[in-house]
Amino acid sequence: MRKSALLIIALLFASFTQAQDKVWSLEKCIDYALSHNIQVKKQMLTTKSADIDLEQSKLNLLPSVNGNTGYSKSFKTVNQFTNQFYDGGSYSGSLNGSITIFNGFQKLNAIKQSMINRQASKYDQDKLMDDISLNIASTYLQILFYQELLNNAKAQLDVTNQQVDRMQKMVDAGTKAQGDLLNIQAQAASEEYQVVQAKNNLDLGYLSLYQLMDITNEDRFIIEAPKLTMLNQTSLQATPNSIYETALALQPSIKSADLRVKSAELTLKRSYASLMPSIMLSGSLNAGFSTKLQTIDQVIPKEVTIGYTKPGNVPVYSMSADYTYKDYKWNDQINSNIQKSFGVYMSIPIFSNYQGQNNVKKSKLNIENSKYDLQLAKQQLNKTIEQAYADSKAALNKYQSAEKTVSSTKESFHYSEQRFNVGLLSSVDYNTAKKELSAAESTLLQAKFDYLFRTTILDFYMGKPISLKIQ
Secondary structure, eight states: HHHOOOOOOOOHTTGGGGGGGGOOOOOHHHHHHHHHOHHOOOOOOOHHHHHHHHHHHHHSSEEEEEEEEEEEEEEEEEEEETOOOEEEEEEEEEEEEEEEEETTTHHHHHHHHHHHHHHHHHHHHHHHHHHHHHHHHHHHHHHHHHHHHHHHHHHHHHHHHHHHHHHHHHHHTTTOOOOHHHHHHHHHHHHHHHHHHHHHHHHHHHHHHHHHHOOOOOGOEEOOOOOOSSOOSGGGGGGHHHHHHHHOOOOOOHHHHHHEEEEEEEHHHHHHTTSSEEEEEEEEEEEEEEEOOEEEEEEEEEEEEEEEOOTTTOOOEEEEEEEEEEEEOHHHHHHHHHHEEEEEEEEEESSSSSSHHHHHHHHHHHHHHHHHHHHHHHHHHHHHHHHHHHHHHHHHHHHHHHHHHHHHHHHHHHHHHHHHHHTTSOOOHHHHHHHHHHHHHHHHHHHHHHOOOHHHHHHHTTTTTOOOOOO
């Protein structure tokens, strides 16, 4: 049975043999996760979109210019020079431009709002990255916890196996009963199961970390195990209120919520501005030409008899003329057809089904809603800090108590082991003492890593980088 358990352990460890040359620190895990996480990438796109919105809001201050052109085919159109019908095509073009002089400062407020929204989006990105970093740190510590549990389980199994060998010799020598050997062998089997279970937990912990980081099978690694023998108590020297006040000025979630309030206030200003008159300047330039239009080329004067005098029958003449024609050049047509216009216009909102007034009301509601979001963010931050502080103190107290328990339990176990070795203690009592030691060590480890994670959260809210370099 022992051989089969050891075979299972070997197979479980085989999944990490290819990753032994890759040892990652917590900082490297966080950096990798932040650069490969899909949610972070999507939020970056949102921030880039906000950059474009800001750029567009600034460009909206420039005049708008539009050009138009067109072609039409004409049938039996009268030539204004020859008074004859002709078939031909005509081209037309126009250039129009306008600029807003005043619209209640809507465009200027739109620029301010775009700047605020862009910064808020950046803070949302920072908040997402902070959450991922904390999740990575939590899982990283969980792996360290499972690793130490596995090491302890192996150590306990090694001690028990030594006792099995010792007991086997004593049974063979006739100084111990077969029942004592069976009890120790049962304890060894139980501890082999605990080793397997600890290894399974370690594998699952690594799997959770890999999934958080989106790590492929080819890139898998083992984590660095920093020395965490001494506990950091500097975080508990501050009060929850002082940590909260520091976090208010640092946390991106608070900054983002505060900017959303300011953005909502600018929306209200823009809603009011939509009820005000707006003034615009506009100008246009239009021209066109026809493909078969003709104009007068030469005028040939001539005399035309229009009648005779009485008496004498003398002819009466009048001056007239004959004409020759030529094609009307397109540039001459354009020059003669150019039309220019310039105007100043004022638009006064009189009645629009109360849309403007209702937009103002909705903007006011949005301000109140944004203020509630800010208040909720502050409340959540305060609750998180208070809970982490209380959990840290509880974990520290538990650790200190467990440390004493482990110390006394070790002494008791060593005494029990000595008595067992000389035959003054039964195998049942020996196994009981060993289980008590194992339980006390597990409780100590759990309190230690719980405390480390809680203090890491407190350090984070005090503006310190997430790190496990605690000596």
